[in-house]
Amino acid sequence: MARGSMTFMFSRKGPPSAEVSKGMRMTQISPVIRFVAGFGARATVAGVDIFGGPDTIRLAGPQRRALILDLLAGLRRGASQTELASELEVPLDAVAAAVGLLAGKGVLTEHPPHGSAASEQIARQLDRLIGVRQAERALRALQDAQVWLDVDGWAATVLTEHLEKSGVRRIRSFRERRTAAPNELVLTVLSDRERPHRTEGLPELLVELGTTEPVVGPLLHVRGGGCSRCVGRKTGRVSTDQACQRVALAVAAAEVVRFLSKRGSAEQPARSSASRTGA
Structure with missing residues (x-):
């Protein structure tokens, strides 16, 4: 019903x-x-x-x-x-x-339209899914959040574009991080390297591109999330399907937005199934 x-x-x-x-x-x-x-x-x-x-x-x-x-x-x-x-x-x-x-x-x-940096599509979707007042709070949280990208090249460009359209304004390379910031998260993309060892328990989302099938997750150091000591490298043939990798990056950006906007908690890793051969 x-x-x-x-x-x-x-x-x-x-x-x-x-x-x-x-x-x-x-x-x-x-x-x-x-x-x-x-x-x-x-x-x-x-x-x-x-x-x-x-x-x-x-x-x-x-x-x-x-x-x-x-x-x-x-x-x-x-x-x-x-x-x-x-x-x-x-x-x-x-x-x-x-x-x-x-x-x-x-x-x-009776609320006026949001004055957010998010795209109109994102603002409309939040209005419908969680209500206008809650959407206003979520968009404000995204605007004030800090995302650190531990990735270079085209993947960093794609992630930045997705995050900016979602209302995240503060996006910088993790190498530039000097002090802690409120509501911050590290987005680490692995392709041909091991996950860097971090001494701080910052919220961190892992994205595996250098595997047979790109994997988004887990989200580390958050309540209900994964444990960095339990994260192992995936093995298998390295995917060269950039279209599939782009889908994984879009999913990763959506997970970052969901976490930073306080709309949800960590769940099981989302596995991309957008390869041309099907899943």
Whole structure:
């Protein structure tokens, strides 16, 4: 069953019904309410499904679906609640009740767009997956984080590009590190060398490119992560498939972003399966 299934009932004439008002905090009438970009809505036999987030939100009530879709379309183009009440010929309190319902599910927000260095795509994805307020905190954490790259050449360029698009601003070579920084992480890429011995227990993500199949992980020196003493070199034919290696680097950048934004903890290493021969 989809998350957020509910009955959505209000009339085009008269006050909002008890089903809408009961247990719901009315949203303040405000012209700055905005649609969270990336969500979509479609009519169904049962009512309206809103998709684009972790789960489908179902608004039950087939007799109301045209009104719901009109309301969402109006808010998406930037119409105020007062304007929508007039256009749709419904009481203003009914519009406020509907807005409160949708805002509670993360579809609408009074927050302005983020002023982050992250790409619009990343910001939109975070808004939909974890909510606008939590996304703001995650983007701020990425902006303040420090990533040290223990890698040279084309791989360093690819990782830097991915991290910058994700909102990480402070990316430097590990050789430049002199003092500790808050929310820092080392990203070490191994191809034809052994992992360097480090005396400090810095969070560190390993990426193996010099193996038959590129491997991302483990994440070391974090709660629930791997142990540096248990990490051994992988053996096998060295992969020369740069496309597969690029996929591994993209996965590594995503893991770094996930850790630094405080969205998750360490899990099992992610194994790239993008080689042209399949996995």
